[in-house]
Amino acid sequence: xxQWSYDFDNWYVSEPSAQxxxxxxxxxxxxxxxxxxxxxxxxMGETDGISYYVExxxxxxxxxxxxxxSPDGELWGTRxxxxxxxxxxxxxxALICAFVxxxxxxxxKDLRQGKSKVLEDDFVLIINWTDRVxxxxxxxxxxxxxxxxxxxxxxADHDKIEMDxxxxxxxxxxxxxxxxxxxxxxxxxDQWMLERASxxxxxxxxxxxxxxxxxxxxxxxxxxxxxxxxxLPPWDGSDRKVTGIxxxxxxxxxxxxxxxxxxxxxxxxxxxxxxxxxxxxxxxxDDITGKLLVQCAMEPGLCRVFSHILKFEQxxxxxxxxxSLIRRKFADVxxxxxDAVPFGIRLxxxxxxxxxxxxxxPRLVTYLLNPPxxxxxxxxxxxxxxxxxxxxxxxGEMHLVEVQTPPEFQExxxxxxxVLLVGFRPDVAEVINNVEKWVAKGSRLMxxxxxPIDSRMEIMMENGLNWEKFQNMTxxxxxxxxxxxxxxEALNCEHYQITMILATQLEIEPCIFERAIDVDSRVLVxxxxxxxxxxxxxxxxxxxxxxxxxxxxDKRSLGLIKASRLNDYVCIxxxxxxxxxQCAMEPxxxxxxxxxxxxxxxxxxxKDIRFYAREGEALxxxxxxxxxxxxxxxxMGYIQQSIDAFQAPVLNPVxxxxxxxxxxxDKLVVFSED
Numbered sequence: 001x002x003q004w005s006y007d008f009d010n011w012y013v014s015e016p017s018a019q020x021x022x023x024x025x026x027x028x029x030x031x032x033x034x035x036x037x038x039x040x041x042x043x044m045g046e047t048d049g050i051s052y053y054v055e056x057x058x059x060x061x062x063x064x065x066x067x068x069x070s071p072d073g074e075l076w077g078t079r080x081x082x083x084x085x086x087x088x089x090x091x092x093x094a095l096i097c098a099f100v101x102x103x104x105x106x107x108x109k110d111l112r113q114g115k116s117k118v119l120e121d122d123f124v125l126i127i128n129w130t131d132r133v134x135x136x137x138x139x140x141x142x143x144x145x146x147x148x149x150x151x152x153x154x155x156a157d158h159d160k161i162e163m164d165x166x167x168x169x170x171x172x173x174x175x176x177x178x179x180x181x182x183x184x185x186x187x188x189x190d191q192w193m194l195e196r197a198s199x200x201x202x203x204x205x206x207x208x209x210x211x212x213x214x215x216x217x218x219x220x221x222x223x224x225x226x227x228x229x230x231x232l233p234p235w236d237g238s239d240r241k242v243t244g245i246x247x248x249x250x251x252x253x254x255x256x257x258x259x260x261x262x263x264x265x266x267x268x269x270x271x272x273x274x275x276x277x278x279x280x281x282x283x284x285x286d287d288i289t290g291k292l293l294v295q296c297a298m299e300p301g302l303c304r305v306f307s308h309i310l311k312f313e314q315x316x317x318x319x320x321x322x323x324s325l326i327r328r329k330f331a332d333v334x335x336x337x338x339d340a341v342p343f344g345i346r347l348x349x350x351x352x353x354x355x356x357x358x359x360x361x362p363r364l365v366t367y368l369l370n371p372p373x374x375x376x377x378x379x380x381x382x383x384x385x386x387x388x389x390x391x392x393x394x395x396g397e398m399h400l401v402e403v404q405t406p407p408e409f410q411e412x413x414x415x416x417x418x419v420l421l422v423g424f425r426p427d428v429a430e431v432i433n434n435v436e437k438w439v440a441k442g443s444r445l446m447x448x449x450x451x452p453i454d455s456r457m458e459i460m461m462e463n464g465l466n467w468e469k470f471q472n473m474t475x476x477x478x479x480x481x482x483x484x485x486x487x488x489e490a491l492n493c494e495h496y497q498i499t500m501i502l503a504t505q506l507e508i509e510p511c512i513f514e515r516a517i518d519v520d521s522r523v524l525v526x527x528x529x530x531x532x533x534x535x536x537x538x539x540x541x542x543x544x545x546x547x548x549x550x551x552x553x554d555k556r557s558l559g560l561i562k563a564s565r566l567n568d569y570v571c572i573x574x575x576x577x578x579x580x581x582q583c584a585m586e587p588x589x590x591x592x593x594x595x596x597x598x599x600x601x602x603x604x605x606x607k608d609i610r611f612y613a614r615e616g617e618a619l620x621x622x623x624x625x626x627x628x629x630x631x632x633x634x635x636m637g638y639i640q641q642s643i644d645a646f647q648a649p650v651l652n653p654v655x656x657x658x659x660x661x662x663x664x665x666d667k668l669v670v671f672s673e674d
Contacts, residue, residue, distance in 0.1 A: 006119040010182065012108075013164075031057060118182060118198040120151045124584055125202040127188045127224055129156035129163065130210050131516045131553060132255075134170055135577035141171070141179045142312035143585050146389055149178020155197040160185040188224045191231045200232055203250045204584040211285070212515075214257040214426065221254050222265045228252060229275050246275040251587050253580060254282045257426075281583060281590050285576040286427040289551065291597045293570050294434040297419075297498050297549045299606045300567040301639060305649050305669055306604070307571070309386055310578035315652045317582065317589050318390050319346050319382040325395055326381075331373030332398055333383060334625055334634065340385040340393035341652045343634040343671050344369040346588065348380025367595040370602035370634045370671035384592065386636065386652050399622045399656075406627040409610040416442035418495055419473070422482050422526055423502030424449035424456060429465035431502075436470050443473035448491060449504075453477045482526040493530045494537035496546065501526055503551035503572060516553035516573065523550050524557065527564035535565075543567060602671045606639065609666035616663065621656035624668065633672040641665030 012018045035056050047055055124140055126133060137152055144150035154163060163183040171181070186193035188207075199205060207224050209217035232247025256262055259282050266276040296303040308314055318340070325333055333342050350366040367384070368375065377383065387393040417439055421431065428447070435445055449456065456477065457465075467475045480487030482501075493499065503519050527550050534542040542565075549568045552558070561569050583590040596604065612627040613619050619627075621635075628635040637651030641663060649669055 002117075003119055006116060009116050010180070035059075117196050118153055118184065120153065120182070120198060121201055122203050123151035123153050123198075123201075125197060125199055125205045126152060126154045126208065127156065127205060128208040128210070128220075129154070129158040130208045132208055132573045132577045132580075134167075135555065135573045136206065136208070136580055137167065137171060137181060138175070139312055139578050139581035140584070141176045143581055144179050145177035145312075146391075149176070149180070151180045151182065153197055153202070154181065154183045155186060155188055155193065155199075156183075157187050158185060189220070189227055191227060194227060194232060199228055200248050201250075202248065204253060205248060205250060206253045206580055206584050207255060208580075209255045209257065211257070218256045218258045218261055221256050222261050225252060225254060225262070225280070226265060229280070246279060248279070250279070251584070252280050253584050253587075253590075254280070255285060255576070255580060256282050257284060257286065259284060281587050283576075283579060283583060283590060283593075285572070285579075286430065287597060288575060288579060288593065289570060289572050290427050290431045291434050292575065293500055293502075293549060293551060294431060294438060295603075296568045296570060297435075297500050297547060298438050300547055300549065301606050301649070301667070302604065303549075303568050303570050303575075305606070305637070305651070307575065307578070308649055308651055310575065310582060312578075312581065315386040315388055317384065317586075317592055318387050318393075319384050319586075319588055319592075320390070321380065321382045322377075322395055325377045325383060326379050328377050329373060330371050330375040330377065331629055333377065333395070334629060335399045335401075335622060336395045336397070337385060337387075337393055338396055338656065339652075340387035341634075341636055342383050342385045343636060344384035344592075345371055345375065345377065346382040346384055346592075348378060348382075363598075367592055369595055370632070370673075372632070373629060388652070401620075401622045401626050403626045403630065404623075406612050406630060407610060407614050409608070411608070411611075414440035416440050416444070416473075417497040419443065419445040420491065420493065420496040420499040420530075421445060421447050421502070422449065422500065422530075423504040424451045425502060425504055426459070426463055428502065429460040429463040431500075432460070432475065433464065433466055436466075436472050439472050441472045444476060445473050446476045446478055446491065446496070448478045448480060448482065450479065450481055453479055483522060485529055488526070488529050489533060493533045494542075494546070499530055499546065499548040501530075501548070501550035503553050517556065520552045520554055520557035520560075523552055524560055524564050526550075527566055531565045602634075602673055604636070605670055605672050605674075606667045607633075607670055607672070609638070609662045609668055610664065612668055613662040613666075616661060618659040618661045620659050621653050628668070628670055631672070633670040636669040636671065638669060639667040 012022075015021070039056055126136060133154065133156075137154075140150075140152055156163065160183050163185075167181055167183070184193070184197050186196065188194065194200075205228060207221045209221050211217070228248050229246040229252065234247060254262060262280075262282050266274070266280065292303060292306060309316065325336075328336075330342075330345065336342075345368045347366055347368060350364050352362040353365045354362050369384075385393065419435055419439065421428070421435075424447070432445060432447070439445075447456070451459075460467075478491060480490065482488065501523050503523055527548060531542065531546075531548060534546045534548075538545050547567045548565075549570070550564070550566055551570050551572055552561075553571070553573050555571055555574055558569075558571065579589075579593060583593070595601065611631070612624055624638075625635045637649050637653065639649045640660075651669065
């Protein structure tokens with residue numbers, strides 16, 4: 001009965017015509033029951049054929065509506081009089097309906113407020129309502145599409161009706177791919193609210209944090225974490241003091257901005273089983289967006305590559321153990337997948353390696369990206385690939401190709417660059433530290449924002465700025481308003497080869513989604529002014545001589561990107577939501593993301609095709625893979641030259657035997673050391 005009541009609740013609040021349908025069904029059911037009863041009691045015994053059933057239904061309706069329903073089929077005048085009598089009776093009956101309506105409205109209000117317990121199984125629970133929740137729901141719907149859909153439950157201290165209306169307006173039924181979205185209003189720190197949301201039965205719990213209130217948000221995430229793992233009784237009904245089993249059976253994914261607070265909260269007494277072990281995962285969004293912004297500034301187009309892989313729309317990361325590949329060399333494995341592109345190994349037995357960064361302790365190596373060709377696949381190792389789905393690929397016969405020496409194309413020597421960084425926020429120190437690792441010696445970075453110079457330096461030093469140890473660049477500061485043309489003109493933007501515009505959060509805004517649009521508006525206005533000044537100096541070559549990238553929050557701003565003539569962009573909410581969705585569906589991806597953005601080891605790069613193919617040479621995918629392996633690289637895909645500045649990359653080509661004529665301007669996406 002609980003399950004029927006729960007299903008009825010969801011149907012009643014989500015179907016616009018539920019009241020009309022319910023009234024029709026109730027009347028039809030009553031007429032049907034009365035007709036059977038009249039037939040059993042012998043009414044209308046003197047009639048037969050079709051007249052019998054018609055008169056029987058009429059009598060049933062007459063008794064229900066108060067019109068009488070005389071068995072004499074000839075007295076239509078009397079029947080007309082009884083109809084008038086019925087309308088008079090309806091007026092009196094309406095008074096009773098008013099009281100009934102009040103009860104129904106009260107029940108309807110309870111249904112819309114989500115007072116009932118969630119009765120779902122194997123669902124994803126999202127806690128808190130931030131500007132990333134929409135993108136996260138979209139990605140989870142795509143992830144569950146191959147399974148015919150699933151269920152997403154959102155628990156937040158936000159008005160339920162507003163949440164339902166917003167989701168209905170922004171995610172159409174067809175775009176949910178069979179996935180049901182259920183919302184519940186309440187404080188996630190309250191144990192009884194977590195029980196109402198059936199948190200213990202979720203396959204994964206994702207806790208979101210508002211980036212505008214990072215300290216309070218992280219503290220709230222830790223409080224919710226403790227309530228989920230230690231506040232709820234163990235989901236299997238056991239005694240935690242004896243078993244150490246946490247209160248949830250699924251994984252817990254925290255979006256936080258300070259992992260130290262989380263680490264302190266997970267400390268347990270020696271000798272006691274750690275209830276956090278194996279289920280708790282943390283993702284720091286600034287580690288992704290900050291590093292990605294810098295990489296995109298150095299290699300425009302890289303963000304579209306990461307976006308392609310992180311989202312569930314095309315190719316994603318997969319890791320799987322293949323017994324047939326044991327004792328095979330990785331160089332051979334690269335030529336054995338027709339429907340996937342292998343680029344790494346998840347080791348069954350990790351090892352420690354000295355860090356390339358001086359002063360840092362050795363790091364545990366679990367993921368080998370772009371491993372040496374002679375790296376042998378051992379028992380338990382998992383091959384990391386990008387593929388369309390986890391059931392669309394498998395190893396086959398090795399594609400042997402004639403290995404030819406790639407062209408002797410030399411990359412121009414790296415030159416010092418002038419970098420302009422616009423905007424200020426707490427993680428800007430980490431962004432500047434990352435720029436130092438990418439630029440050539442003798443470079444210069446200008447930080448331009450409204451924050452006073454003394455206070456900004458103090459904040460950045462507290463957040464880990466290492467400007468005194470910089471070897472490749474110097475740091476300068478300029479104070480001004482990025483929205484004022486006079487302040488922007490004073491920078492001489494045409495002399496900066498690289499410009500990065502940060503999405504600086506606004507302090508006060510009534511709606512988090514409106515706040516994202518306002519932030520994007522500020523970014524786009526600044527981008528348009530800077531590009532306009534550069535075009536005034538360089539003309540049509542401005543985009544070639546000055547690389548401009550920017551952060552945006554809301555995907556609704558993507559249509560305006562071309563107007564600002566940016567070289568690339570990073571949509572923060574989409575990228576973070578995609579990463580959270582990937583990790584929620586497969587926690588092992590989190591370690592892979594950490595390795596992707598680690599300064600040590602191999603990284604993803606976009607290389608000139610002239611490193612691998614001569615002008616006008618026709619090569620298929622396997623031949624490109626072979627030439628990349630000669631350079632100790634893993635080919636992932638390619639980007640062909642186009643007048644469209646935002647040309648989408650082709651990763652994991654469908655037809656790997658197709659020969660393509662390569663021209664100057666084409667690019668190859670690879671994993672490489674540099």
